[in-house]
Amino acid sequence: MSGFKTKKISKNPHQNPMQVSKIPSQKTGFSSKNTPENQKETSENILTSADKNKRRARKISGIFLIISVLVFGAIFAIKAVGNMQLSNNDEYKTFRQITDIFGDNSETPKTPEKRGSKNILIAGIGGRGHPGGELTDSLMLANMNYDTKTVTLLSIPRDLYVAYSSNSAGKINALYPMGQKQNEGVNLLAKKVSEITNQPIHHYLIIDFSGFKSIVDALGGVEVNVPKKIYDREYPNNNWGYEIFSLNAGLQTLDGKTALKFARSRHSTSDFDRSSRQQLLLKAIKDKALSLGILTNPAKISELIDSVRNNLSTDLTVGDLVDIGLAFKDMSNTNILMYSYNNECNGICMPGSYLYTPGRDDFGGAWVLLPENATRSRVSRYENMRQFASLVFEFPHLQNAEKSIRIVTNSKNLSQAKNIRKNLEQLGFPIDHQNAIVQTGATIETTNIHKYYDSAIGTGFDDNHILVEALKKIEPSISQSTGTGAKFATGTGQYIEIILGNDAKNYFQFKGISASMTENNNFSESNKK
Known part of the structure; x- marks a missing residue:
């Protein structure tokens, strides 16, 4: 049995079923004056x-x-x-x-x-x-x-x-x-x-x-x-x-x-x-x-x-x-x-x-x-x-950016590519789910990000683009390159390619952010009685 307390479920549909102990009926704190129960005249009828x-x-x-x-x-x-x-x-x-x-x-x-x-x-x-x-x-x-x-x-x-x-x-x-x-x-x-x-x-x-x-x-x-x-x-x-x-x-x-x-x-x-x-x-x-x-x-x-x-x-x-x-x-x-x-x-x-x-x-x-x-x-x-x-x-407009990210992978890293797609979707990156993964038979040694950018006419994804900055925030150590064309992605459009190489396991692990303060209110097996 676990060590934490669980209240018996009430049949009342409005009652919170997960309270640890019954919370007595009480004032919400929104009234300016509390009146003792034995007071004959209520605070609505008499003002001090x-x-x-x-x-x-x-x-x-x-x-x-x-x-x-x-x-x-x-x-x-x-x-x-x-x-x-x-x-x-x-x-x-x-x-x-x-x-x-x-x-x-x-x-x-x-x-x-x-x-x-x-x-x-x-x-x-x-x-x-x-x-x-x-x-x-x-x-x-x-x-x-x-x-x-x-x-x-x-x-x-x-x-x-x-x-x-x-x-x-x-x-x-x-x-x-x-x-x-x-x-x-x-x-x-x-x-x-x-x-x-x-x-x-x-x-x-x-x-x-x-x-x-x-x-x-x-x-x-x-x-x-x-x-x-x-x-x-x-x-x-x-x-x-x-x-x-x-x-x-x-x-x-x-x-x-x-x-x-x-x-x-x-x-x-x-x-x-x-x-x-x-x-x-x-x-x-x-x-x-x-x-x-x-x-x-x-x-x-x-x-x-x-x-x-x-x-x-x-x-x-x-x-x-x-x-x-x-x-x-x-x-x-x-x-x-x-x-x-x-x-x-x-x-x-x-x-x-x-x-x-x-x-x-x-x-x-x-x-x-x-x-x-x-x-x-x-x-x-x-x-x-x-x-x-x-x-x-930090990037509130992220969900409104272009669906331009492509994940390039060979068969070896296909499972990780799917995991990257899932995690980017969860983080709010706009992803074209059906076309996001591009498979190649090429051997890729080094994982990197390649982004399309044409400086002559100012189109594509420069270093200040919201997608580029957001990717850098979640994976700051990955190398990046820029060019006026895609390396692997096909079709019309401008792309940011996440290219998975033989070292792909070192990147995009999505471990999240650990607590910045000590958490004394978590559960573990040792809490069970």
């Missing part, structure tokens, strides 16, 4: 003097923000009320930034011209009135690059099975309420996401369903191009049952309630599609906010802030929010890139497909996801997932 002072202060701050924007403009408004917290609760006071990451240069001094990037952990929860309201229903890490004006969203499925300690484990979606119970707030979740991705976490934002609906409704709805029709017979209602949710494909205007269902529905499409829908909604919210000129509309600023204060937890201030808005207000949608960890690797592999679904018998009958190469007793195998995060955050 301190409560009234807090409300008065928030009202004055909101008015001051409006006046500041009207008189001085948004830049001065940041300075005027920049330290005002976006959320009403004090959970942000427990948050600890994670910056001690190998290879992270985010804390090096910045100039006005170079600001670098910041990572924001974003999570959605049900909140009050929803079964399992404290569990994270959606989870993503947003990399915001101030210099290139790009935002890269990396989604993490809520069913990912992770280690909580050396002898306990469960789904990642339970870490936030566990942290609240231990007065750690979001720190347990943030630490785990950083461990999985090997990325720093500078800020966090957790919003509940009501807050999400309020934002969409305050914007007057959002337009989304629904990629495929949704017909979900098992969309959860708030009465421990189900209802039907249907939405046609094509351009749709969604109100808050429909947008939430669009984001949460999971029974008519895959979890990969679900993550993509959530990312599409963030794009739509950004588009609508900018189209309304939020930064120059003090009434809208005040309305948006007031609509979500009680429904979110974040360390971000009003100043942070406006600063982000100003920095990225001219960003094109082509600079919002979306990726996810997923299990879509059947023949052709999707970017980020480093997960698989193990048998349910070992997990108390629950449906979970594990990293490839992970097992029931050793779940924290994140090496390839870390390399993926590092690559797409």
